[in-house]
Amino acid sequence: MADTPRSFDPTELGAYFALIEVSSLLRHTVEQQLREAGDLSYVQFQLLARLGNSPDGSYRMTDLADGVVYSRSGLTYQAQTLEQRGLVTRAPSPDDERSTTVAITQQGRDVLAKVFPGHIAVLDELLFEPLERADVEALFDVLGRVRDHMRAAPPRSAAPRRRKTS
Amino acid sequence: MADTPRSFDPTELGAYFALIEVSSLLRHTVEQQLREAGDLSYVQFQLLARLGNSPDGSYRMTDLADGVVYSRSGLTYQAQTLEQRGLVTRAPSPDDERSTTVAITQQGRDVLAKVFPGHIAVLDELLFEPLERADVEALFDVLGRVRDHMRAAPPRSAAPRRRKTS
DNA sequence: CACAGATGCTTCGAATCCGAAGCAACAAAC
DNA sequence: GTTTGTTGCTTCGGATTCGAAGCATCTGTG
16 A cells, blocks of 8 residues: 555654644634624535635536535535525526536625624634744745645545546 | 724635645545545544554543544544444543543554554645645644644633633 | 532434435537 | 437435533532
8 A cells, every 4th residue: 555654753743733633623613603603604604705705706516616625415415505594596507507506695795794704803813813924924835835736636536537637 | 793803815815725725635535545444534543543642542531532623422422433343442430430431452553553554645645745844844833833822722612611720 | 428510421413414326418429 | 319428416325523411420618
């Protein structure tokens, strides 16, 4: 399996553990804030935020799922929930009858606006408070590079349906 | 709620998004590897790993839960699962009749050993591959500081039961 | 010792999540 | 225009998750 069973030094291990722990704790706290402020799960918030940032306030299901690192079936579930609450609408795309276009509603934008300040406050307190400007830039740079690398490298067997080879 | 509705600049936002995305993608891939190699979920692996690193191979439930950022009830569930598979044992603590001591078994260590090389390989490929030594150190330093800060600051209302004030 | 409060864990119910299988619409080849 | 393969989404079943409530044990006070 692993032809190079090298082990990690304490710094590598520490970086890995800190990454996992920080994201877990952060996610936990944010989730609570979102739940209280607008009865949203983290995923739901991510979806709304993404839609809100879109030029025309809409996306295809698949693009949304990819953007949030989420399973398609899970997305269907959340989209249904959000639709029932009137925060988004779903309609078949004009171009492609199969694909569903999800669009944020005014009500969705309202919820987003209501929740956002608290969200920022949590991040500020929890994540940015102990950091210098240079630290934030370092995170941006290093994690950005890692993300690009991950996006590029198809994991071992993660894609039962291959991305276009084109 | 938020007395300072300041907004974030692109670098801060980018750092935040990258953090979330990297940890999500990483977790996804690792989860797959663990499932294939040893039929373990990520949480189960974390628990086993933590137990395996313990001097005497055991921990109390609460300490385990805190260590992995996990709910107590969720931990009970996973501990049951692991116990059924013979990877850990559970027994009431001698000191404190209420608390349960979880200990890793030899079989648990075997599974851990079987899964570990692949785990390291995934991390190596996905996380460390695009990074210089200095980058890893930066992550270790910055994220370590954030983690300490988070650990210290009790979130808005996250601790219905206070930690020992001692 | 009896009592109240704190602490450790489990049970319970409901929500969320994922992968596999299924269905419908597209695209390419003939 | 039909056949074959691909792609987009949903449905389905099962696993995992959490918080609230419950039970048992410990601790401090008188």
